[in-house]
Amino acid sequence: MKSEESFEPCYTEGSLPERFDSWITQVLENLIYTEVRSYKRRKMRLPEFSTENIDEIASYDPNKDEELKEILLGNTPLILKNSKLAAALPKISPRKQQVIEGTIVLGIPVKIVAETMGLSEHIVSNYKYLGLNELRAIMEGNEDE
């Protein structure tokens, strides 16, 4: 006959593995609750999208009434729907145009644009910020500000 000791459970209540088990299940449940909730929010925010919508957005219909403006920003030709933007872009200084061309139109990282232009990253970021502000002011009709 086995001794009484051999029938004792491996872990008594309140031991480290017991405490870890109850702690981890609670923590995981909380994390899962947060993640599933944010997943639902993301899903609700995304609009229903079909391939037909993509075709409509991607294709340009020349018979439509919209008049497109073609301008040259630095060395990059741009076709813009917004006539105000097309008129405002050439009005800002060439340096700001170059920075906007590099960072926004071509999507090049600020660091690389700064190296190409021989300026520091900080100055390029400033030009970008000032250029966008100037564009906004011109488009809103507050050119003097």
Add this chain to the structure above:
Amino acid sequence: MSEKKDGTYHENMKEEVIRRACEGDSSALGEVVAHYQNYVIAVIITTAIRFGLDPDEVPVEDLAQIVWVKFITKRISQFKKLD
């Protein structure tokens, strides 16, 4: 051993593995993940149903991965403080 709701028992993790996992040992963390992975998946599915989501459309594996990353990077160290 601890009793589950359905009356069955599951083995708890070994003390040494828990301690190593709290120290950030990757093999011990792997054991923790393997031990609780089924539990995580089950809770994700039941939580999704509670939120009115279709469990077949929920990316269970992706959510489980996010949960484990957050657990390992932010939470496991908290148990060390509680211990």
